[in-house]
Amino acid sequence: TRTSIPIRRYLATNAEQATAESVPRVEKHQFQAETQQLLHIVAKSLYSDKEIFIRELISNANDALEKLRYVQLSAGGEQVGDDKREIYLYVDDINKTITIKDTGIGMTKKEAIDNLGTIARSGSKLFIEELKKDKTNTDDGKIIGQFGVGFYSAFMVSNSVEVVTRSYKKDEPGYRWTSDGSGSYEIETLLDDVERGTSIRCHLRDDCAEFSKEETVKQIVKKYSNFVSAPIYINDVRVNNLRALWMEDAKSIKEDEHTEFYRFVSGQYDKPRYTLQYKIDVPINLRALIYIPQYKPNIFDVTQESDVGVALYSRKVLIQPKANQLLPRWLRFVKGVVDSEDIPLNLSRELLQDSNLIRKIRLLLSQRIIRFLQEQSKKDKAKYQEFYEDYKLFFKEGIVRTADQGEKEDIAKLLRFDSSREEQGNLISLEEYIDRMVPEQKHIYYLAGPSRELCENSPYYEAIRQKGYEVLFVYESHDEVLLMQLAEFDKKKLKSVESELETDTKKD
Ligand SMILES: Nc1nc(Cl)c2cnn(Cc3ccc(Br)cc3F)c2n1
Secondary structure, X not given: OOOOOOHHHHOOOHXXXXXXXXXXXXXXXXOOHHHHHHHHHHHHHHOOOOOHHHHHHHHHHHHHHHHHHXXXXXXXXXXXXXXXXXXXXXXXXXXXXXXXXXXXXXOOHHHHHHHHHXXXXXXXXXXXXXXXXXXXXXXXXXXXXXXXXXXXXXXXXXXEEEEEEEOOOOOOOEEEEEEOOOOEEEXXXXXOOOOOEEEEEEEEOHHHHHHHOHHHHHHHHHHHHXXXXXXXXXXXXXXXXXXXXXXXXXXXXXHHHHHHHHHHHHOOOOOEEXXXXXXXXXXXXXXXXXXXXXXXXXXXXXXXXXXXXXXXXXOOEEEEOOOOOOOOHHHOOOEEEEEOOOOOOOOOHHHHHOOHHHHHHHHHHHHHHXXXXXXXXXXXXXXXXXXXXXXXXXXXXXXXXXXXXXHHHHHHOXXXXXEOOOOOOOOEOHHHHHHXXXXXXXXXXXXXXXXXXXXXXXXXXXXXXXOOOOEEEEOOHHHXXXXXXHOEEOOEEEEEHHHHHHHHHOOO
């Protein structure tokens, strides 16, 4: 429904109408100081790669559609049936422009000017703080995230930016805002009909002409905005088609949907061996969909810094395709998506590296994955053992590499060992060993040898068996180093039977 009204009906009386013609329809404004500063930050330093201006403008467009839906819902108005909630991109490689148009809530003149100011005020002040303190962002971050500095990113690639917008509010005219991002902008009240929503037209710089090429823009939209809930069209062809599975109710997702999604995020064509969907809102907002591949990693995968498999999103918008700081190195074989609202959309790649928010996500995720795998081991021991045989090198590397005893022991929960009390090949965990230690037994005992038979025939083993103690058998020399490195677990010392015997005979 084109509810826009022509300006002439907008001014009730003739008198007003008469003056209307003389009202200066184009006003010139100076950018505030903060805006200048922010524009400079954004245009010069903020974004590692320019292409994300498309992500930012699409996110603003999607937010405008979400705000419209929210406003109409809370106003009790029914969702007007034929009211399209869509995002349109138009590229024109003759005139070197790209336009992002939404049919969302739109802006009044005051809102446009205030938003520019708000972004600039909260943006530059908060942004400078963020750069300094790198505290986890306060809710102001949400304002930026909401209609963020993202708009300014258009100036990274444009000689000038032209915005046509009309608010959903009754009797509001449309406006055209233009600026070259230098010191001022113009805002013109439009006399003719303007459809509700906002369209941002970027007049691209010569060195950014690629963003007026349909194919280039399609790839960028698929990369960053594939999961944006509103339909996105480029020159009237729909481009986004995948559902953000990680936002959906875990119980409603079928196995083959996971397989399709896993193949999209992992770039591998096997299936998930394990699937973990993880949602928390405190201490931070986190939606994660984690897959462990069916595929057995080869020595190359283990030794090289293989392609890190976890992508970071914020509210369904891609922030970083290979967010390797989201998981500890030893979990680099994990694939999937982590989405956090608390990540301000506009943090640059560098800032993401070591913020304490990222450290918190890393700790929460790795502990949740360990807990999940322990649960899986109890649910299906054989399946876990198969997984353990394929992935144990990653855990051992993790234990040896970390300096933190707590983390060593967390990872050690995943280890499995041959035991004197079990059939060969029926592996037990350290926790299972501890649960069945004899009362006066103080330590966890292990014996390293080339094979089970040689272990069982070792004099060391015989002695300890007299005491009725269970002994873990390890056959690889690196396992001996590993256990020495681990040194203890759950306050019990890990003792090699060989060393134990000597000290016993030496009556300490
Ligand atoms: N698409 C879209 N829709 C809406 Cl409702 C808003 C509100 N703020 N922004 C960012 C923005 C864009 C242009 C100008 Br001029 C000012 C400005 F803050 C929005 N962008």
